[in-house]
Amino acid sequence: MNSEPVSTAWGKIQAMTNSLILLLPNLVLALIVFAVFWFAARAFKSLVRRLTRRHRQARNLGLVLGRLSQGVVILVGLFVALSIVIPSFKVGDLVQLLGISGVAFGFAFRDILQNFLAGILILLTEPFQIDDQIVFKSFEGTVEDIQTRATTIRTYDGRRVVIPNAELFTNSVTVNTAWDNRRLQYDVGIGYGDDIDRAKQLIMEAVANLEVVLREPAPDVLVMELAESTVNIRVRWWISPPRRADALDTRDQVLAAIKNKLTANGIDLPFPTQQILFHDQTEETDGNRSRQREGWPAGNKAVPNSRSISGSLRQLVEMRTQRDGNGNG
Template sequence: MNAEISAVVDKIQGMINGFIVLLPNIVLALIVFAIFFFVARTIKKVVKRLTLNRRHARNLGMVLGRLAQGTTILVGLFVALSIVIPTFKAGDLIQLLGISGVAIGFAFRDILQNFLAGILILLTEPFQIDDQIVFKNFEGTVENIETRATTIKTYDGRRIVIPNSELFTNSITVNTAFDNRRLQYDVGIGYGDDIDRAKQLMLEAMYSVNEVLKDPAPDVLVMDLAESSVNIRVRWWINPPRRADDLKSRDKVISAIKKKLVENGIDLPYPTRQILFHDQTQQTDGDRSGTFDTA
């Protein structure tokens, strides 16, 4: 029993002695890795700063900055391991990674897909930071494009994190892709109203709104002969095309059209339904007590 305890104590003592011997190397390795880490962050910031004022190179700068940062940190890790373990060679780790690469690929397939999709999004630039996009049921402003996911801020103040592989393989609507954006709204007038007169009044109302562009000019089109109204579609352009400008112009255009039409006696009908109650009596309809078979 004493021999076993002595063997355990000797083993623990040997581990402590070995750690004490390696302690200077571990401290030096941590210092070297910290230096590489801060150098990597500095390189990333420098690359981003160089491309900050160039809109078309901004995403490319993000890609290059992150790749440079990752490569520098990886090199620092190799150097630190070489200091702690002098027999360690980078080739050994690369060979090990090569052997287990297939297993790692299957295990981290989704992560790798999102990473590659993020790189392609940053390079091809279907949208950029501060663009306003619509993806499935989500709509908002792009806050950040990372190599794994893209974050957008919705108009009601929520943050949505979308995997890059989803964005890369599905359709996206970019509302701010161009300088101008066209909006539309359907207005119903009565069947007894003069269509040409109503269209002219709608155009005048839209021209009176400062947010509506004169070029391209707004227009009005008869779209439908509905059950209770003649539906006319008004279309106008705004610049800039952001959500706040959309709502502001929409509010002013609809208000101006409604006021203009009412002032000029144009009817704005709404769906109505007439219900007739039938007074069923024996004197008027006869005896219907035998209508249903009770057998």
């Protein structure tokens, strides 16, 4: 048996083992150096955020600078660690490698990079901030965190929604807490026989007596629509602060006060009214849509007398009985 291949393989294994043993101290040192840079990056990020936390306008900028500085420090630590493990390694080699594979890298991580850049722009331009209450498509809640990849909101029913930053940056977002004051409105329907001016005066009195409604800007009452069964009057009032809980509490008090005030002074709040026309199916032309109209025949014939439902049903039964009798005969 030829032992030369076995000897060659054993020699290569011994060489690799010796190289690993020689490389082990550098590898351990590289791991220690990278760990130092890792903890230094986290400490630097915390320092930047702590310095900007006191100022609301600079808080989002502190998030951006903290995360960018953390990434830069970790990248420098990676370069230093690679230089220790591989002495022949140069930064220029990595830059050249990244330049060659940049196109493929960009296509592979396009969505991630898009969300990252959108997150940076959101943090810099500040269309909304942490603790703001926003509405995005079918989601509504309080902003918990703005990360470089996604923004998380806590809905009012206790759920967490994670929204990619690219969608937030390219679509419309309603910020309910952008300003100190917020206007609410509701349409109240009164009867056509009621005095509109009197109803408006009573509504203004009911709203003005509530402490939760701001005096400036002042509330107002406007006639908005002559509906089918009501005259719709729109009540508009302002609140502060403009958060969801305050809006619901104020709405509850305002509507209760308006209802009690109007009913106490004899103003009608009518229900929707409908007129129902029962189609008379006992006419000879029933089923002929070219001649049959809504309950009476077309043409110059006189409109038939109105009939009760019971009478129409009785006549229908009699006609069918007579028809069946003629057929049997």
